[in-house]
Amino acid sequence: MAKSSNRLASEASPVTNRIISKLITWAATPKGMSTILLGKMALKMAIASAISLIIAQWLQWEYPFYAVIAAIIVMSSTHGSTLKLGIQRLIGTAIGAMGGAIFAIALGSNSWSLALCVFLTIFLASYWKFNEAAKLAGYVAAIVILSHSESPWLYAWHRYLETFLGIGVALLVNNLIFPARAGTELRRYLSQTLVYLEQFYRLVVDCALTGNYDRPSVDVLKLNIINSLLAERELWQEVRQGQTNEPIETRVNEAWEFLIRRIWEHILTMEHTVLARQQDTFWQILSPQITQLAQETQKAMLSLATAVKSRQSHLSLPEMEIAIANATEQLNQLQQIQQVDYSIDELLRFFTFFYTMEEVSRKLQRMAAMLTYK
Structure with a gap:
């Protein structure tokens, strides 16, 4: 009888561990964090x-x-x-x-x-x-x-x-009970906003590369981003008034408030530019020049989301600078743009998209640098 009980316990233990592991993984996702917050x-x-x-x-x-x-x-x-x-x-x-x-x-x-x-x-x-x-x-x-x-x-x-x-x-x-000061909540919202922005950015870039655009998902993301930005505005005011559990030297740099809103505006500009284009083949020809930069930008957004929430004091993004330099150099050396008869409007749309992408990357670099000082 004792052997039977031990065997059942040993079989149940891996199952319990898997369930706990899945719950921990789910709790770290945006949906999991949101659900837990609602429960609290x-x-x-x-x-x-x-x-x-x-x-x-x-x-x-x-x-x-x-x-x-x-x-x-x-x-x-x-x-x-x-x-x-x-x-x-x-x-x-x-x-x-x-x-x-x-x-x-x-x-x-x-x-x-x-x-x-x-x-x-x-x-x-x-x-x-x-x-x-x-x-x-x-x-x-x-x-x-x-x-x-x-x-x-x-x-x-x-x-x-x-x-x-x-x-x-x-x-x-x-x-x-579950006390939360403005500083902690602000970090959580900033992390969540960056995750939403990464998803929005990815869908816009995917549209630029493939021509496919998931509008229902984008509409949901836009609403989530707007709600997060509105909540952040209130929390920034509380932090400035000292209603936080963080000393001044460890608080999120206030420039983040401006930079994260500018990134949101830049991605909206990218979206408008892509949706206004007229020649998909032209964008596909130039897609190698933006793919690496887009991938590094998405990684940077998710890294920043983790860093700000976990109070990480240092984050380096050397791959971002390399991606920006490579994309800029490749575009400057392109000869086929001059050889193919594309309209000036189409060229302007593409380069508006590219340089807005570059601006998003630059602002992420500034945000990463500002994790280390006020």
């Missing part, structure tokens, strides 16, 4: 909502679900973004609660009072530049007017306290 966020929201409910019920508050709603809505990936959303929600709740109480006392609970109060609270919140709080202000004002019972001010005060409780719990949970 969902878990933090669930814990914060449960704690908010328990505390509100212990305090015997009449409407504990407002605290639960606040805890869920303000939860974000970093402490700084959670705090920002929390402040906006507190401001919106305060404007809406006071406006609702004033209008409920002055005009009563009716459609005219509701319409005027919602208009005024949303307008004032927007006018005072609390744009993210504007709709919430109108929402809270409407709740106070319609549900205030006999004490509008007391009702409004309770709604504010419940919101405050939910936000406080969300901040606490965000700091204690």
